[in-house]
Amino acid sequence: MSTSTSTSRATAFEDRLRTVARERYHDRHPFNVRMHQGELTPDELRRWILNRFHYQRHIPVKDALVLAKLDGPQLRRMWLRRIEEHDGRAEGEGGIERWLRLGEAAGLDRARLLSGAEVLPGVRLAVDGYVNFCRLRSPLEAVAASLTELSAPGIMRTRIAAFERHYRWIDADGLAYFRSRETQGRQDSGEALGLVLDWARTEADQERAVAALAFKCDVLWSLLDAIDYADGKERP
Numbered sequence: 442m443s444t445s446t447s448t449s450r451a452t453a454f455e456d457r458l459r460t461v462a463r464e465r466y467h468d469r470h471p472f473n474v475r476m477h478q479g480e481l482t483p484d485e486l487r488r489w490i491l492n493r494f495h496y497q498r499h500i501p502v503k504d505a506l507v508l509a510k511l512d513g514p515q516l517r518r519m520w521l522r523r524i525e526e527h528d529g530r531a532e533g534e535g536g537i538e539r540w541l542r543l544g545e546a547a548g549l550d551r552a553r554l555l556s557g558a559e560v561l562p563g564v565r566l567a568v569d570g571y572v573n574f575c576r577l578r579s580p581l582e583a584v585a586a587s588l589t590e591l592s593a594p595g596i597m598r599t600r601i602a603a604f605e606r607h608y609r610w611i612d613a614d615g616l617a618y619f620r621s622r623e624t625q626g627r628q629d630s631g632e633a634l635g636l637v638l639d640w641a642r643t644e645a646d647q648e649r650a651v652a653a654l655a656f657k658c659d660v661l662w663s664l665l666d667a668i669d670y671a672d673g674k675e676r677p
């Protein structure tokens with residue numbers, strides 16, 4: 442194969458990944474659309490924060506499973522940074538702590554988030570689905586699944602603007618999590634994209650990577666479906 446053919450195939454693959462990450466991303470989900478338009482009630486926003494915490498606290502667990510699949514110190518150091526970002530290097534630091542503070546700013550006691558008792562069944566299934574996918578699949582598929590983060594900086598900017606405009610009852614300090622994710626999401630997705638482009642050289646591997654990313658879009662989508670569906674429905 443000529444160099445120009447393989448280059449154009451690589452570019453087409455990157456385009457496909459970027460298209461899936463953009464077009465199937467959860468910023469288009471009706472619940473997010475309502476959030477961004479300022480239409481959520483305080484109870485709906487609290488339900489989202491409480492249920493999304495279940496996702497947040499499992500991200501470092503899935504990253505530890507991915508880390509264990511990676512060959513060599515350089516790759517593992519890269520991935521270890523993700524775990525440190527969420528768990529922090531000391532008590533009171535890191536993304537999980539920042540999410541707990543977001544909850545407090547919205548009037549949710551941290552014990553309520555930490556107990557996990559109110560997490561919706563569909564949210565549990567979606568998060569389990571993602572963790573188990575990364576546990577069981579190849580390193581390529583696990584890393585490709587994280588590429589939804591290509592679209593994360595954009596949704597963080599939209600969300601910060603929406604909160605500052607429409608949900609002023611939440612203290613601005615509570616938005617620290619979203620601010621930190623804008624930069625981290627860019628770094629994470631840049632690194633992950635480099636690995637996926639490097640590893641997926643055959644058509645079969647490229648198909649697997651695209652399918653993994655589509656699956657992850659479905660995880661984020663069904664998580665919001667569950668939160669949206671719960672509106673006004675009491676659980677026994």
Ligand SMILES: O=C(O)c1cc(C(=O)O)c2c(n1)C(=O)C(=O)c1cc(C(=O)O)[nH]c1-2
Pocket residue numbers: 500586587588589590591592593596622661
């Ligand atoms: O709030 C969001 O819209 C959103 C989306 C995503 C994503 O696109 O997967 C992540 C996050 N947040 C996030 O906070 C986060 O830590 C994160 C890690 C990952 C991942 O798959 O490794 N995605 C995301």
